[in-house]
Amino acid sequence: MKMPRREFLRAGLLAAGGLTAGTVGADRLLGAGAKSSGPRAAATLALTPDGELVVTPSAEYAALAQTSDEVRRGVPGRRWVMVFDLAACDGCGQCALACAKNHFIPTDREYLRIFKMQDSPDLAPYWFPRPCFHCDNPPCTRVCPVGATFKREDGIVLIDNERCIGCRFCMAACPYSVRVFNWGRPNDPPEAHARGYSPEWGYPRRVGTVEKCDFCADMAREGKLPHCASHCPMGAIWFGDENDDAVTNSAGKTVRLSKLLRDRAGFRYMEELGTKPRVFYLPAVNRQYPAPNEPGANHGNLPRGGETQSAQ
């Protein structure tokens, strides 16, 4: 997928016979989107596999550096994992906002959705943030007829929008209603075109294809927390590497994953479905905030929900 572009880039380079020309060639190749990143904005000197030096805009370098094999395989040796502390989540929705902003998500959908749950009228309500669970036994990935959605060795389930045929079987198969669809022609802002497409960030979008939370695969690759985790004012979202046995939150606090799950009685949503999610929850006991429906609670500021389907 990325290969032809890279081959093309190299061919252009050789023809021009110079680094400067190469940069220009890269700019032209990367299309209108690249221009908006500014002239000569952050260029990277990169060595191609064949030992040639090329200059490319840094943003594009990330895309060029990853062959589709690497994207499909994931970061070696890692097993990304997320933990939501329901005792700390006060439903403010900052996570969903940060996610939407950084993924250029249109207003009709959310990757991370916050539900106000109440399991029975006698039980206390609580906030329930739901990203993609990146299941270890993903029902969505089973049913994809073309392998457009795939499970990586580092645990992440991604979608290749350059292969998705839009049958929406995965949407029907996901028991958590995580997946969303580009029903209309996408209207991404220019910034979304700057770095080219990769399943690791999912934009620029393509009409008629499925998308969802990607665990910020590109951020994790660089050792950075996903946007939702780093923007949670309560430090309620923990992210880490299961192989590290540690998770970190927005406060920069790092704790041992196994101990956290053991001490706080962590659980996974609907374990009985057998999907083996990579997202854990800590039960909402000893809340650090007013529960939903209590005085002073966040209510109704579910930032973006409600517009999705009620419009129809």
Place this chain on the structure above:
Amino acid sequence: MTQPIAAAAAESAGQPEANIVERDLLATLNPLGRAGHIWIASLVGVCLLALVAYIYQLASGLHVTAMRDYVSWGVYMTNFVFFIGISHAGTLISAILRITNAGWRRPITRMAEAITVLALMVGASMVVIDMGRPDRILYLLIHGRLQSPILWDLVSVTTYITGSFLYLYVAMIPDMPILARFARERGRSPRLVRLYEILSLGFRETPEHRRRLTRALGAMAVIIIPVAVSVHTVVSWVFGMTLRPGWHSTIFGPYFVIGAIFSGTAAIITAMAVFRRAYRLERYLLPEHFQRLATLLLALSLLYGYFTLSEYLTAWYGGFGSDSRLLALLAGSTAYGTSFWLWGVFGLFIPIGLLVMPSRRSLTAIVTASVLINIGMWIKRYLIIVPTLETPFIPAQAAGITPHYFPSLVECTITVGAFAAFLLLFTLFSRIFPILSVWETLEDAEEAESKVAVERASRHTSLAPAALTILLIAGALISVVPWARASAQVQKPVPRIELTRSMVDSQDVLVAKVSTNGRAVVHAVVEFSVTRTFGVMTLGQDTTRDDGTARVGFPVGLPGDARGELKFRVTIESPSDLIGPPLEVVLAGGAPRVAFIDNVPRALWSSRAPLPMVATIIFLLLCVWITYAFVVIQLVAMRRLKAEA
């Protein structure tokens, strides 16, 4: 069995009976009257309108439908299931009746087989219309994953379409010479005559031709039944294989198959009634034919009712949370509930009543029941698909969203267009080929019935159903890490810190020894931590003792880096004059990192299908396609006979 046709034909005029049958049956091919032209023109008009709607949908994306993220399948899938359903008409009526040598099938088979082929073409196109990226349809071949039920659909529907074409055609061959003669006599266009001649493969009434034909027809009649059953089973599995209330049901395969034959039989009766009236075939499509089919329809409606009861009663009685929510929507006081119970009354009970009463003798009752069943089965399919999607496990209402679906104008137009296309194709088919099989009608019911008494369809008893082998990859490489050797690198800021791992009081601890200029520092607070991917994890704090040592439990079992090493960090928190940059020490003793362990069988979601699955599917397909090849060989042999003559 009965030969009312011959009797009826013989009593009219004094002509030879064969001529009358031919005249009557081929009359369907005569030029159309005004009503016929209007009919065709309006169907073409509706189809064109639907085409415009589809082009509009292509240009703007599926946004123009009412489907959204929660209800992501709608009337297109309903139409798909419906048309594949009525395509089962041909199989049952034609193949089963042919195998069991039931004489009364003769005027019905052609119509049934035509419905199969045409409904399949319309049904298959609905899936393409439903696709978000029809331009990538070839990816199904390039990147196809056999684990996906959609691939099963693709393979079985393709096999079924091919088979039904072949079946329809083989059964039409003996009609072709008659048609060619007829077209020549009537002075029809030479091109049409040529078409009939080519399609006839030079068939003549010789024993050799007859033998080949009988063989081909017999083989097709047998093989098409398992293929048809597999098709609707696989269609049901598109729903049944998902973890959704109302879909994830073990009876979905047989439930859909029975539903398909049920609606297919009703479709045949409806088509028979229409053609009987339009082409004045009262002499050939006798009340007896309707009544026999009505008996079959009655049995099927009872069976379908039984399956429905079994499906929903267990869900209701068991009261599993998600099932209850679905049933509250599907059968409660909602619009779906109203439709569901209306379907129960008008789509099931009233038809059963009409079919079971003595008035079953009346054609009006039978045809009314069939039409009701057809409408009802479309609604039933809609009720299977949409309410389930409106009932996700995580209630959307908890996020302030109410999933709701009602087809948009574009979807309605395309749906109406699909029905118009089906009717148009059926009309055009009946303009070119006789809608009743001339040769079979001509055959004397007693003696000429081709000996298609085919040996029992040995339904591949040798083929056990595909047992999915679980592929467990246990790729753990566990290397024993050298235990005791703890190497300490020490930096040299003013306070000197030494970090070691040792056993103190039989406890595995990290010991930091703090000294300045060789003298132990007492009462200094030392914090121990270890670096992880996204941050630094605190292990604990301790105050130095008299010998200047502070200690904290070693994080046993904490995974180290690739070499099993842990990067520790020691910071002095107080006294303030000793606070400086942290000491970083790499120690052995981290638990080994696991490279990649699959703790779940990945056979179903890996990019390649497991071998037993591939082998089973290929084997089943080979059985079918080899039979097709056998049929084609018979046809080629027939063609060669002509060349020799």
